[in-house]
Amino acid sequence: MSKNDSLIAVLILRCLITLSLLGTTRLNSFNMFCSEVYAEARPEVFPGTRTHGSDRTMDLGLAEDHFSRPVGSFVASDIEQLKLAIEECKKLILELPEHSERQKDNVVKLIHLRLKLQELKDPEEDEPNLRVLLEHRFSKEKSKSVKQTCDKCSTIIWGLIQTWYTCTGCYYRCHSKCMNLITKPCVRSKVSHQSEYELSICPEIGLDRQDYRCAECRAQISLRGVPSEARQCDYTGQYYCSTCHWNDTAVIPARVIHNWEFESRKVCRSSMRYLALMMSRPVLRLKEINPLLFNFVEELVEIRKLRQDILLMKPYFITCKEAMEARLLLQLQDRQHFVENDDMYSLQDLIDISTGRLSCSLTEIHTTFAKHIKLDCERCQAKGFVCELCKEGDILFPFDSHTSVCHDCSAVFHRDCYFDNSTTCPRCARMTERKQDEEELDVKES
Numbered sequence: 001m002s003k004n005d006s007l008i009a010v011l012i013l014r015c016l017i018t019l020s021l022l023g024t025t026r027l028n029s030f031n032m033f034c035s036e037v038y039a040e041a042r043p044e045v046f047p048g049t050r051t052h053g054s055d056r057t058m059d060l061g062l063a064e065d066h067f068s069r070p071v072g073s074f075v076a077s078d079i080e081q082l083k084l085a086i087e088e089c090k091k092l093i094l095e096l097p098e099h100s101e102r103q104k105d106n107v108v109k110l111i112h113l114r115l116k117l118q119e120l121k122d123p124e125e126d127e128p129n130l131r132v133l134l135e136h137r138f139s140k141e142k143s144k145s146v147k148q149t150c151d152k153c154s155t156i157i158w159g160l161i162q163t164w165y166t167c168t169g170c171y172y173r174c175h176s177k178c179m180n181l182i183t184k185p186c187v188r189s190k191v192s193h194q195s196e197y198e199l200s201i202c203p204e205i206g207l208d209r210q211d212y213r214c215a216e217c218r219a220q221i222s223l224r225g226v227p228s229e230a231r232q233c234d235y236t237g238q239y240y241c242s243t244c245h246w247n248d249t250a251v252i253p254a255r256v257i258h259n260w261e262f263e264s265r266k267v268c269r270s271s272m273r274y275l276a277l278m279m280s281r282p283v284l285r286l287k288e289i290n291p292l293l294f295n296f297v298e299e300l301v302e303i304r305k306l307r308q309d310i311l312l313m314k315p316y317f318i319t320c321k322e323a324m325e326a327r328l329l330l331q332l333q334d335r336q337h338f339v340e341n342d343d344m345y346s347l348q349d350l351i352d353i354s355t356g357r358l359s360c361s362l363t364e365i366h367t368t369f370a371k372h373i374k375l376d377c378e379r380c381q382a383k384g385f386v387c388e389l390c391k392e393g394d395i396l397f398p399f400d401s402h403t404s405v406c407h408d409c410s411a412v413f414h415r416d417c418y419f420d421n422s423t424t425c426p427r428c429a430r431m432t433e434r435k436q437d438e439e440e441l442d443v444k445e446s
């Protein structure tokens with residue numbers, strides 16, 4: 001880029017930032033916006049225009065003939081003319097006094113001319129909608145939003161004038177022009193091949209072992225910032241250059257598991273994407289990784305009890321037509337694992353436990369479920385138990401709080417009765433007796 005080009009780029013960026021701050025990022029409104037900015041800023045230049053309302057025009061090239069013709073009728077010469085106009089405009093910008101109104105006006109004009117050129121070139125034709133690269137599946141973006149940053153070159157994507165793509169798997173986004181320079185494979189495939197978190201807290205190996213190079217792109221880095229700054233990723237513990245590490249922050253699974261610590265830490269780009277994709281995956285078996293957590297995090301004990309209850313309710317629902325029709329279990333569709341087991345957690349679960357959100361929603365679901373089984377549905381009610389130890393009281397269900405369930409035969413008793421009886425289950429005893437009788441019978445017969 002020549003010095004002049006970068007100067008013009010700075011001017012354009014300044015102008016586009018103003019536009020985006022005003023929320024004027026849409027192409028249609030852009031024309032209007034340009035006219036209005038111009039008229040607002042320079043009423044003295046167009047003394048008669050105010051009264052004409054929508055007829056306001058300005059010297060932005062909009063009045064020129066080729067801008068009003070339908071797109072289909074453009075020919076190559078229009079493109080050539082536009083290119084010439086752009087060059088003229090650039091020259092003028094450089095000649096005009098810096099920060100002058102006229103210079104600003106010409107920057108707006110330049111943006112507009114480039115926009116037109118972009119339209120004429122018809123990006124729909126030479127840029128395919130879908131491109132597959134290093135397992136990324138890049139889909140062309142339609143949005144003209146100008147607030148994105150390219151994951152490859154780390155500069156802003158001007159949706160208004162540049163074509164850009166987003167990977168539908170990992171949300172990596174980049175300029176169309178940067179696509180062929182990408183070296184990072186899609187992290188979506190890492191998520192499916194290697195769905196386990198790094199569970200050591202910031203496992204640093206040191207810059208020397210990294211050869212004073214970025215762990216990802218191998219660019220030279222150091223903590224003194226020479227030749228470029230080394231930034232540590234709290235998830236991998238490794239150091240990265242500022243192109244691969246943008247000081248994004250994320251909750252670190254290892255810190256949650258070992259310290260019950262939810263403060264966000266700085267991570268590199270690819271860790272950020274990986275952590276985002278893994279967020280709701282139930283891959284943490286808490287009781288194995290850190291069983292001590294249950295001793296001091298009360299909320300975890302509460303959640304574990306609710307989850308165990310829900311698993312005890314599940315057999316009622318999958319054999320009850322009404323419950324199936326009411327799609328009761330679908331209330332847990334965002335946390336599918338809650339109807340499959342009671343010991344796997346996603347990082348999102350743990351974050352929601354720490355904020356109290358999960359306890360609220362799960363208690364609510366628990367109440368709805370219990371209400372169906374115990375009050376609303378006769379079929380489910382009929383599957384309750386009478387305590388065989390005292391043969392008294394209400395019908396019991398395994399998820400009731402004052403009950404104990406026999407681990408061998410699943411019979412349900414009052415908790416007090418069960419412990420008074422020194423935990424001998426009458427149902428199991430009966431079944432053992434029956435079995436012995438049968439065996440004796442077999443022996444006699446043979």
Ligand SMILES: [Zn+2]
Nearest residue numbers: 150153175178
């Ligand atoms: Zn780029």
Ligand SMILES: [Zn+2]
Nearest residue numbers: 136167170186
């Ligand atoms: Zn991807």
Ligand SMILES: [Zn+2]
Nearest residue numbers: 214217241244
């Ligand atoms: Zn790097």
Ligand SMILES: [Zn+2]
Nearest residue numbers: 320323377380
């Ligand atoms: Zn039912």
Ligand SMILES: [Zn+2]
Nearest residue numbers: 387390414417
């Ligand atoms: Zn009892």
Ligand SMILES: [Zn+2]
Nearest residue numbers: 406409425428
């Ligand atoms: Zn039993």
